[in-house]
Amino acid sequence: MAELTLDPPRVDTGRRALVLGTFGHTVNDAYTAFLPAMLPTFHRQLGLDEATLAGLVALFALSASLPGPLLGRLSDRFGEVPVTAASVLFSAVLLSLLAVVPSAPLLFALVAVAGFGSAAIHPAGSMLVRRGARRPEFAVALFSAGGMLGYAAGPGLIAVARDLAGPALPFVLILPGVLAAAAIHAFAPRNDENTVRKVAAAPRFDMRLVLGPVGLITLATAFAFLPATAVLNGLPLYLMERHGLSGGDPAIAGTLSTFSLAAAAGGIGVGFLTARLPRTWLLAGVMSAGMPAFLALLWLTPGTTLFVAALAAAGALSYAATPILVVAAQDFAPRAGATAAGMVFGLGFALAGLLYFGIGALQTQIGVGPALSLAFVAPAVSAILSVLVLRHTPAASSVSLVETVCACAAASGTGIVTCALSCALSCNGVSRNV
Structure with missing residues (x-):
């Protein structure tokens, strides 16, 4: 504990x-x-x-x-x-x-x-x-x-x-x-400076991380990241093919820059919302809302107000699921949190790239636009997997109300440190007891 x-x-x-x-x-x-x-x-x-x-x-x-x-x-x-x-x-x-x-x-x-x-x-x-x-x-x-x-x-x-x-x-x-x-x-603070003691690390890599909920979160991450991978790699080609833009056209460079800046802002916005909304349904909503924004990029004219608005929305929603997915994976692996995060960041991105190879092969068969459309609806798979997995996020063991209030007050720095020696779930989210 x-x-x-x-x-x-x-x-x-x-x-x-x-x-x-x-x-x-x-x-x-x-x-x-x-x-x-x-x-x-x-x-x-x-x-x-x-x-x-x-x-x-x-x-x-x-x-x-x-x-x-x-x-x-x-x-x-x-x-x-x-x-x-x-x-x-x-x-x-x-x-x-x-x-x-x-x-x-x-x-x-x-x-x-x-x-x-x-x-x-x-x-x-x-x-x-x-x-x-x-x-x-x-x-x-x-x-x-x-x-x-x-x-x-x-x-x-x-x-x-x-x-x-x-x-x-x-x-x-x-x-x-x-x-x-x-x-x-x-x-940077070491473990002994933290208000919650670090849970002992697992002695070796646990294959249950791959076969269990962390593995499913990693798979969900791959489908969630596929639209952004497609935009950064395939959208310039589509704009050149459909709208006759040259490879050095400022509209292409501006498209990628706008998308990247919006992606940085989107993750922060979702980080704010997690304190106010259930993260399972917030995650599903973010992924669902991103699909029409991505698809709109295939029909709007580059440089127009609507195109920029759709591009900013797609960028803001592209990686917005990242903090929720990473924290969920860490919560499912309290003794190997960094390993779980490595699976999401590492294998998730790698699998997204592998999936995009398939999209690239389809581009030669059915065209760039239809192939990108398939990539842009991939978050639907991710939303389903995420909802199924996050519904079983590790919960805290039952403790008395007095213990919970005292322990969380101590963790939040209010100075109440004498009434509870332990809590099953730290208020700051650093460690969950499973």
């Missing part, structure tokens, strides 16, 4: 964890954006063709997602703070070396390993930010939004550094990551 300590709670612990975890995710994902920003350089300097560059991107996507559950075990075993800090440092060093890699074989080897930093920070960071958070879904939403903002800023950062740094470019690029990792390691 998760027990409250008798020490007065430290009210700033949750805020520090949230800020530093989100900051680490922002910095890490800014580094991951270096790869797409440097693809033209690899084409020009190393002579790589389009197919080879696509393989490079696919390799990084796999290394940044598939190892997530296994690397999440590191966080469950050694703690979120050191793994989060090490992940940022790992990404900073290896991805900064992209600026000076001398050959294609070394480039592929570097990219294959560099993705591990992203694979590790998602499970570790998502556990760190919910420390002391009264609304864990909101904390994970901010964590996710920070990554999106970092990814959007990455190409601009490497362009500025390239103009200013000269031969010292890799060292200049590494520096922000080193500073961020040091700040996380020095100032």
